[in-house]
Amino acid sequence: MNQIKVFSPATVSNVACGFDVLGFPIDSIGDEMIVRKTKKKSLVISNVTGYSVPLDIDKNVSTIAAKKMIEQLKPDCGFDFNIKKNIIPGSGIGSSGSSASASVYAINKLLGSPLSEIEMVSYAMKGEVASSITEHADNVAPALMGGLVMVKSISPLEILKLPTPKDLYCFVINPKIEVKTSYSREILPKEVKLKSATKQVSTFGSFVHSLHTEDYELLGRSLNDYLIEKHRKKLIPLFDEIKGIALNNGALGCSISGSGPSVFALTKGIEKANEINLLVSDLYKTSGYDFSTYVSKISENGVRTLSI
Amino acid sequence: MNQIKVFSPATVSNVACGFDVLGFPIDSIGDEMIVRKTKKKSLVISNVTGYSVPLDIDKNVSTIAAKKMIEQLKPDCGFDFNIKKNIIPGSGIGSSGSSASASVYAINKLLGSPLSEIEMVSYAMKGEVASSITEHADNVAPALMGGLVMVKSISPLEILKLPTPKDLYCFVINPKIEVKTSYSREILPKEVKLKSATKQVSTFGSFVHSLHTEDYELLGRSLNDYLIEKHRKKLIPLFDEIKGIALNNGALGCSISGSGPSVFALTKGIEKANEINLLVSDLYKTSGYDFSTYVSKISENGVRTLSI
Structure with missing residues (x-):
């Protein structure tokens, strides 16, 4: 597999009673991303459509998270990102979380899924820090895991999947x-x-x-x-x-x-x-x-x- | 039924994570109380054994709670209380809650159980106020209901019975x-x-x-x-x-x-x-x-x- 196209949902977090603790994905809107392996061991954002986000890999949440991943995983390739930014930044529905989750999920798949879900969440959080200063997981955890998700603690990172009533x-x-x-x-x-x-x-x-x-x-x-x-x-x-x-x-x-x-x-x-x-x-x-x-x-x- | 002897358990409340919210009964210690209907429509504490508590019905949590009940229920009788006070007051295991719960439970039984569980809790709380100033239910609710009990809110009073793991x-x-x-x-x-x-x-x-x-x-x-x-x-x-x-x-x-x-x-x-x-x-x-x-x-x- 050399290329993958992923959809990463927007998320509602806090959810009234669960400030910094609770979140869930929205099905009908999310960022799309095509991630492609490259021979050159570097990260490149080759294209952004939709809402404007930085092309600089040290300023874009997708590549900030990706950078942390490859520092650790040391893959024998680089990655090219083509981002369709559907969620307006600063909207409160997990815009940066969606992008960070998309790139982490995509790279993990392209590398044969070496990471567990919780590890993916921890890398996606690194992207989140860039946009919100504080480390938090209540957007990336539901974006990556689906359903009603609770962040029990950040350090050590512990995430609980709560049951979601059907209706x-x-x-x-x-x-x-x-x-x-x-x-x-x-x-x-x-x-x-x-x-x-x-x-x-x-x-x-x-x-x-x-x-x-x-x-x-x-x-x-x-x-x-x-x-x-x-x-x-x-x-x-x-x-x-x-x-x-x-x-x-x-x-x-x-x-x-x-x-x-x-x-x-x-x-x-x-x-x-x-x-x-x-x-x-x-x-x-x-x-x-x-x-x-x-x-x-x-x-x-x-x-x-x-x-x- | 003219007389009843009841056991009312001590309770652990707060339970680390649930300050003012959570409690459960302890099986091995509690107050005992014999409550007897009397012809005279008054409340009397005729006897206290064990740890010392007031005989004055306006200072004893059992009769403070009982007084509120009879103001509302207007029974055609009074009540005599014989209290075996096994839980040391001020011990942190719901001493006053145990006594208040005992008297409310006993009177309710003697009157043919006109009150629901939640109504009993609300009367028992009136006794609690006397000892702790703030109204709280995290001792009386588990004492009356058994099991791990959560106080969702005081006003309106809402109590949830949580599942109790068997071991x-x-x-x-x-x-x-x-x-x-x-x-x-x-x-x-x-x-x-x-x-x-x-x-x-x-x-x-x-x-x-x-x-x-x-x-x-x-x-x-x-x-x-x-x-x-x-x-x-x-x-x-x-x-x-x-x-x-x-x-x-x-x-x-x-x-x-x-x-x-x-x-x-x-x-x-x-x-x-x-x-x-x-x-x-x-x-x-x-x-x-x-x-x-x-x-x-x-x-x-x-x-x-x-x-x-």
């Missing part, structure tokens, strides 16, 4: 304004009330319990955030209005995706997600902001091979 | 010094680092996941606390030594029970709990402190009727 669907609106992950992190307080921390702990615990018991109502009552949303929602146009529409139309919960500005809602069944999509799109059409929306199952599929 | 055993040492719950709460910081809060969230999430998957190793890796232990352990003689012995002898985890000074360790199987019991008891025998220890299954049984 769980997701609506996402991506307002086309850029919010830098690093800035969105800066506006967070360094300290939080012990009481709020305790609420977040119990809420996340009941969320995990609801997944195992497939209790959609409990899941809905667990999609709350007591730490982050109030700070970050200020960066998002019409956040309260979107959330109001979602909750008034049967969403199990609604909060910020990643570090924003994207907003997601979870629903039981696709119909409610579609309905919320129509209503929120109507609201946004009159707002003057450009935007995209997505409706997706909480997919069990992470990065995948499109063709060899 | 889960508990060792508890109760150093016989009193630590007032209210003081033990005072020494906690009002604010915690966002990073620590996030760690606690993921750790509790993985704990809940480990219960559902009956993964003892993961359970062990989830019995950590990032918020409370470091502050409260200062009140507990030889805490670090106890924890060292427990972890070096196969405990899944070891932390403070409730607000201390009791310390618990969880093990897979009773043998390790017994071994830790021997070693920690040896350590304490040479320390000069009086103490008791208990080894118990994580029991599915809460308060129960001993005789009618």
Whole structure:
């Protein structure tokens, strides 16, 4: 195998109760990447289409992650990257995580799959650091593993795959304004009330319990955030209005995706997600902001091979 | 039925990762109580044996909880309480929670069980407030319901019963010094680092996941606390030594029970709990402190009727 074309999904992370801990892939949008072995032992980004990202291999998250991999794996070849960047950077749906996961997955396949899933996650994280300063895995882990994924710890890296209720669907609106992950992190307080921390702990615990018991109502009552949303929602146009529409139309919960500005809602069944999509799109059409929306199952599929 | 004798177990709460959220009953120690209907519509504590607790019905947690119940239920009788107080107050193993749960359970039975489990918990909590100032349910909920119990929220009161792995055993040492719950709460910081809060969230999430998957190793890796232990352990003689012995002898985890000074360790199987019991008891025998220890299954049984 000398060439591979892969699709790497966008991801919703944090998911209300799981700041820095939880994420899942969206099925309907992701970056595509063709990675080709080259004789010359170097990395080259030969082409980028779609949204603009750096061609410099030391600035592009795909190649930053790839560089760490080849430093370790020392393959007898180099790699050429042709990137179709479908996810707008700084959108809050794991744009850099998608690209980093794509390149790690592709190179691993091209080298005969020497890495385990967890090793792939650890390399993809190296790309993430470049865009968000802090090391985190709540985008790359679900992008690589699929399904609802929990980051138990970063050091040592430990990832848990949680059960995904079958009828769980997701609506996402991506307002086309850029919010830098690093800035969105800066506006967070360094300290939080012990009481709020305790609420977040119990809420996340009941969320995990609801997944195992497939209790959609409990899941809905667990999609709350007591730490982050109030700070970050200020960066998002019409956040309260979107959330109001979602909750008034049967969403199990609604909060910020990643570090924003994207907003997601979870629903039981696709119909409610579609309905919320129509209503929120109507609201946004009159707002003057450009935007995209997505409706997706909480997919069990992470990065995948499109063709060899 | 005019009289009932009940046993109400001691409880371990917080359980490392679940500050103010998690608890379970210990099978081998608890308060006993004989409650008798009286013609006169009043509450009387006619007798207390064992550890000393107030006879004044407005100061004893059993009758404080009972008073709230009868204000609401308006029964055509009063109640006489004969309390065998086996759990030392201020021990950190739910002494007041045990008594409050016993009286609520007994009165409910004597009145033909008008209350649901969750209603019983809410009345028993009223007794708890008297001893700890803050309203909390992580002792009374497991005392009344049995098993590993999670307090999802206090207002509205929502309690989840978590699955209890079959081989889960508990060792508890109760150093016989009193630590007032209210003081033990005072020494906690009002604010915690966002990073620590996030760690606690993921750790509790993985704990809940480990219960559902009956993964003892993961359970062990989830019995950590990032918020409370470091502050409260200062009140507990030889805490670090106890924890060292427990972890070096196969405990899944070891932390403070409730607000201390009791310390618990969880093990897979009773043998390790017994071994830790021997070693920690040896350590304490040479320390000069009086103490008791208990080894118990994580029991599915809460308060129960001993005789009618």
